[in-house]
Each structure stands twice: as structure tokens, then as C-alpha cells.
Amino acid sequence: MGLYSIVYVSTATVPFWDEEVAELLEKSRSKNDGLGLTGMLLFKGGQFMQVLEGPESAVRSLIATISKDPRHEDVRTLWEEPIEQRQFPAWTMGYRGLTDQAIQAIPGYSDFFDATPGASSVWATESRSRWLLDWFRTNRA
Ligand SMILES: Cc1cc2nc3c(=O)[nH]c(=O)nc-3n(C[C@H](O)[C@H](O)[C@H](O)COP(=O)(O)O)c2cc1C
Structure with missing residues (x-):
């Protein structure tokens, strides 16, 4: 079976401080490793965006x-598609916790953000989230 990629956004229902994030990542990374899954998780202002890729x-x-996990709600798929190759081959689950400051420090991002006013979250639209994911993929911390 071919490779597939799904990107969704969701809203946290419980606080995610460092400890909760670390626990989620530890579990996710070991499980993803066993399933041949890779991807990236972004978190900002109580909102998640995650890309999952693999078989x-x-x-x-x-x-x-994940959709049934009570720690978040309003799980909304932004896009899903068959892929030729992985975007995050080395990451069983990359993670970035973001602040407004971090987002504003991304070159060119503020223009991009201002171009689509009124969106409920930073990454609520497909083009914006594709752009952001791509940025994090190529600018590893
Ligand atoms: C925002 C978010 C992202 C998650 N990402 C993953 C993930 O990448 N991999 C994973 O195994 N579980 C992930 N989980 C956890 C799953 O919802 C679920 O708790 C876990 O897979 C259960 O594993 P178990 O049934 O083996 O205990 C995520 C949960 C949330 C809230």
C-alpha cells in the first residue's frame, strides 16, 4: 500500500504544559516508530496542527x-492525499510549541498572515498551513 498524508487541526480541551507535551510525544514517538509513521506536531494558543504520514x-x-482522544476536540482535516515521498522522514513526531513572537519571526510570515484576516487560527487555511509546515520542515531548530 502506498504512502499517505493527513493534516488536521484541533483545539485542546486540557492544558498542555511542558510535562503533558513531553508525555504525549514520548508515547507518540514510540508508537509511530513501530507503525512506520512520521510527521510533525505544532501547538499554539491551545490549537494543534499535526501532519501524519506513512502507510x-x-x-x-x-x-x-487520535480523533477520539478527549484531550482535544474539533478535529478538522485540512487535507489528505497520497504522497510519493515523506516530508518528515527523520521525525517520528517533530514538535514545535509556538508563540506569537516565534510566528512573527518567520520571514515573510506577517504579510502572509495579514492577507487572510479573520481566520480563527494561525493555520486554519490549507495554503497557510502548507506554507508553515514547509517552513518548519526546512528550518529545523
Ligand atoms: C494532538 C494529539 C496528537 C497525537 N498524536 C499522536 C501520534 O502521533 N501518535 C500516537 O501514537 N498517538 C498520538 N496521540 C495520542 C492518541 O490519541 C492515543 O492516546 C494513543 O495513540 C493511544 O495509544 P494506546 O492505545 O496504544 O495507548 C495524539 C493525541 C493528541 C491529543
């Missing part, structure tokens, strides 16, 4: 599990 059946079944 289609594994991606779909994990997304089904």
Missing part, C-alpha cells in the same frame, strides 16, 4: 484513534 492504513487508523 495509508496505519495513518487512517491512527487518525481515528
